[in-house]
Amino acid sequence: MKTSWRSASLVASAAAVLALTTACGQEAAPSASSQNVGATAAAGDYGNAGNAGTGIGSGIGNATASPSASAGGQVAGAGKLAVVTNPELGKVLTDSGGLTLYRFDTDTAEPPKSNCDGDCATTWPPVPADDVSAGEGIDKALLGEVTRADGSKQLTVGGWPAYRYAKDVNAGDVNGQGVGGKWYALAADGKKAGGGGGGGGAEAADLPGLSTRNDPEFGEIVVDKNGMTVYRFIKDVAWPDPISKCTGACLEKWPAVAPVEANDTKGVEKKGLMSFTRPDGVKQQTIDCWPIYTFAQDKEPGDTNGQGVGGTWYVVAPDGKPIKK
Numbered sequence: 001m002k003t004s005w006r007s008a009s010l011v012a013s014a015a016a017v018l019a020l021t022t023a024c025g026q027e028a029a030p031s032a033s034s035q036n037v038g039a040t041a042a043a044g045d046y047g048n049a050g051n052a053g054t055g056i057g058s059g060i061g062n063a064t065a066s067p068s069a070s071a072g073g074q075v076a077g078a079g080k081l082a083v084v085t086n087p088e089l090g091k092v093l094t095d096s097g098g099l100t101l102y103r104f105d106t107d108t109a110e111p112p113k114s115n116c117d118g119d120c121a122t123t124w125p126p127v128p129a130d131d132v133s134a135g136e137g138i139d140k141a142l143l144g145e146v147t148r149a150d151g152s153k154q155l156t157v158g159g160w161p162a163y164r165y166a167k168d169v170n171a172g173d174v175n176g177q178g179v180g181g182k183w184y185a186l187a188a189d190g191k192k193a194g195g196g197g198g199g200g201g202a203e204a205a206d207l208p209g210l211s212t213r214n215d216p217e218f219g220e221i222v223v224d225k226n227g228m229t230v231y232r233f234i235k236d237v238a239w240p241d242p243i244s245k246c247t248g249a250c251l252e253k254w255p256a257v258a259p260v261e262a263n264d265t266k267g268v269e270k271k272g273l274m275s276f277t278r279p280d281g282v283k284q285q286t287i288d289c290w291p292i293y294t295f296a297q298d299k300e301p302g303d304t305n306g307q308g309v310g311g312t313w314y315v316v317a318p319d320g321k322p323i324k325k
Contacts (some may be wrong), residue, residue, distance in 0.1 A: 018182030024239055024272060024289035033076070043047055077131030078155060078162075080137050086185070089194030091139070093157065093186040098171025101127060101162045105182040105226065106258060109190065112146040116163065124163040124176070124183070124218065128181060129153040138188045181228045181253045181294050185240035194283015209260025213265035215315070218323045222287065222316040224257055227301030228294045230287075232322045234312050242276040246293065254293040254306070254313070256284040269319045288320025 022324030072276045077095025086092045093101045102124065116124055129145035132155055155162045167222040176183050177193075185193040207225050215221050220243070222230040231254065237243035246254050254261070272288035283289035284291050295306030306313050314322035 006140050024274070036161060036203060055224055056300070075125045076211045077127055078127050080133045080135045081143075082135040083137040083188050084172065086172070086193070089174060089177065089185055091137075091187060092174065092193045093162075093188050094171070095127065099164050099168055100172070100174050100176065101157070101186045101252060102165055102176050102183050103157075103160040103186050103192065104163065105184070105191070107161050109156075112144065112156045112159045112161060114148055114154055114161040116144060116161075117149055123166045125166065126152070127155040127162040129155045129163060142188075142190055142195075156190075157188075158187055160186065160190045162186060178299055180252075180296055181224075181226055181298065182255065208266045209264035210257075210268050210287075211265065212318050213302075218304065218307070218315050218325055220267070221304075221323065222318060223290070223301065225260070227271060228298055229302075229304050229306065230292045230316045231295055231313050232290050232292060232316050232320075234314065234322060236291050238272070238286070240291050242274075242284075242286050242291055244278055244284060246291075247279075251293075253296050255296065256282070257294060259283045259285045259290045267318055272320060286320075287318075288318060290316075290320050292316060 017182050044095070062224055076097075080102070081101075082094050082098070083091050084098070095101060102118050104114075104124065105115060108115075115128065116126070127147060130153065132143060134140035134143055136307065142158045144159065145153045146156050146161055148154050163183075165173075165179075167173075167175045174185055177185050187193045207223070208223050210230070211223055212220050213223050213227070223232055233244070233246050233254065235245040236246070238287075242245055246256075256278070261268060262273055265273065270286060272286060272290075274286050274289065275283040276286060276291070277283050286292060293313075295303075295309075297305040304315055308324075314324055317323050
């Protein structure tokens with residue numbers, strides 16, 4: 001009887017180990033990209049991202065007023081669009097009131113589709129498609145519209161849905177530029193003004209969803225489709241299922257990386273390369289089953305400002321391991 005009980009126990013233990021090694025990866029085929037949503041660890045866990053951390057990913061932020069809303073609560077029309085010169089970004093597209101127009105990297109232009117709804121659309125009000133005309137230097141053939149989930153029509157420029165930013169109060173403000181590595185001022189042709197803070201240049205546009213680059217300090221590390229450094233949070237869980245411990249305000253500082261297809265990667269280990277569904281219903285990408293993120297204070301490809309923040313955030317090696325140099 002003792003031998004039989006011990007054998008049964010060993011079989012049960014082996015089954016438990018097998019479950020741990022197979023549970024992660026059941027969502028092995030990542031879906032198309034979805035919007036990133038904001039979340040909170042303790043203050044020391046995510047560091048201080050300053051003014052750059054609001055409205056990241058899904059656009060969730062703490063804006064107190066939206067200058068683009070009319071007295072009746074409706075978003076004001078854009079009127080006659082204009083091209084103005086910003087000292088840092090060059091030529092930027094604005095509405096008739098001089099407010100900067102933006103695009104969101106999680107959206108698509110072919111076909112046009114907005115992935116900014118709910119709280120996101122409060123901080124980043126979609127520009128209505130009606131009452132829009134092309135000013136000097138704007139090709140009216142590039143102006144179009146897309147039907148949003150609520151049935152309203154949103155302006156598109158070169159196929160990209162256009163937004164304002166609730167924290168832009170004065171004409172010429174570009175406070176939304178580069179927020180979360182996802183939001184960029186629009187140029188008249190629908191591209192990112194000024195190269196998109198490093199994310200809109202030709203080199204970045206040619207990158208796959210996830211790839212690697214050789215960092216002079218950390219060696220081979222993972223970057224996203226914009227060339228921005230990818231990080232891991234050591235308080236997260238990978239087994240038996242991925243769990244992100246970065247929720248609430250934490251995700252405003254550390255935007256979750258949206259899912260990518262396995263064939264849209266280069267140099268990243270395929271084992272455990274999957275997406276999982278967060279409690280808020282949004283999918284997040286993992287490497288080796290570990291959730292991955294970018295950092296709001298990284299403004300250009302090559303930045304690694306998130307390394308070691310709070311003793312819990314680290315750049316990621318191609319096999320998904322954190323690099324703690």
